[in-house]
Amino acid sequence: MEDLQLILKKEPKYRLKQVKEAVYRDLIGNWDFALTLPLSLRKQLNEKLPLEIKAEIFDSRDQKTTKALIELQDGNKIETVLMRYSEKRNTVCVSSQVGCPLSCTFCATGKMGLIRNLTADEIVNQVLLFGRIMKKEEDKVTNIVFMGMGEPFLNYDEVIKAIKILHDPEGMNLGIRHFSLSTSGITEGIEKFALEKMEVNLAISLHSPTQELREKLMPIAKKYHLTELFKAIQSYQKITRRKVMFEYLMLQDLNDSMDQALQLSKLLRGLSCMVNLIPYNETGVYKASSTQAINNFRRILEDNYIEVAQRYRFGEDIKAACGQLAIRKKG
Ligand code: SF4
Structure with missing residues (x-):
């Protein structure tokens, strides 16, 4: 943005609006297509602020997920990652850190x-890339979740800047309600975020x-104790x-017992919240809970009046699912 303002310094004021329209609405990938500009x-x-975003694209077999x-x-x-949930909902899961x-x-x-x-620009570019892909499909990006690589509250200012852009x-x-931000529980981030008065959804892992x-x-969690959280x-x-969303990865014989479901119900009692039970996509360390265990866990929460959602598995075959994002070396 700063570089852009420098380039537009001698241009009439309406140029900035034209530029924003070309980049964010028309989703151009080259300034040659910004026909409203001289x-x-x-x-x-094109020389100073090229719009090209270098990326390799991978589609899942069911075409619902693109990484x-x-x-x-x-x-x-x-x-x-882009997840095509439905005709009306295309969500980009953005990274906030390398x-x-x-x-x-x-x-x-x-x-x-x-x-x-x-940087905020690098976060925004992730959405622009998928915006351009969706445009070719005569569709658009509708939701953004900060659940990709990194902890968003450890890059607080750039994340907030990106949301505003x-x-x-x-x-x-x-x-604004189409944004969700997920934190591992950085308490000072949660406190600061409350003061932004942004109606962005907050999720806690x-x-x-x-x-x-x-x-x-x-x-x-050693630094941010559950009580403090x-x-x-x-x-x-x-x-x-x-309302706050709690994300709960279902790990076999670790956190999926009936007792733990009861403990969780007790912990969340009285809070305006929803629990998202996430089937684990194995990365080699733990085993995923069985469907039966997930259903039992869910039932106990619901019996205790806790609202529950169960996440659909997205993009497992292209390692785009929750917790699987990492840069793999070739060979
Ligand atoms: S789940 Fe992964 S990306 Fe998210 S905070 Fe933990 S280590 Fe970082």
Whole structure:
């Protein structure tokens, strides 16, 4: 944006609007297609701010999921995924970091460590890439979830900046309630986010009803104790009055027992929330819970008046499913 403003410095004010329309609405991949702009400006933009996004694309067998391996300008690579839920809902799962420092034991990205934070532009580009793909299908991106590589609250400012760019009515104009952000439980991030007064959905990766098991699954839980996490969630809800989603990965014989379902029900009692039970996509460490175990777990939560959703498996065959994003070396 700063580079763009510099280039447009001597141009009339309406140029910025024209540029935004070309990039975010017409979803052009080359400035030559921005026909509302003068030729000389198009040339200058192509030289200084090319719109090309380098990516390898992989489609799942059922065509519902597309994964993009995007090469950033410094050569680093990130993965981002499009999920076609229905005719009206096409969700992009964006990454907020190259790798992730948090080392959750069930997650392929965590094994990479953190390489660096992404800039807001690099986050927005993930959505633009799929916007361009959807346009060819005469469709569009409708929802964004920050559930790809990285912990969004460890790259707070750039994530918020990206949401504002994608929500901008002069740009892509994505409805603010169509954004969801998932955190591993960074309490200061949750508290800060509450004050943004943005109606973005907040999801918490919980995966365990007890501190002890949570620490084993997510080492970051040692820093952000379950008690502190729930205090932060309560104060978030006091300010925003928004429902929170808890993500719960179903891991065989680890967190899927009837007792644990009861413990979870107790932990969540009284909170405005929903639990998303996620079938585990094996990354070699744990085993996935059986359908029977998931159904039993679900029933106990529902018997205790906890709202439950069960996530559909997306893109397992192209390693685009939850927890599977990681850059693999060739060969
Ligand atoms: S699950 Fe999320 S927070 Fe945990 S290591 Fe993976 S990307 Fe990072």
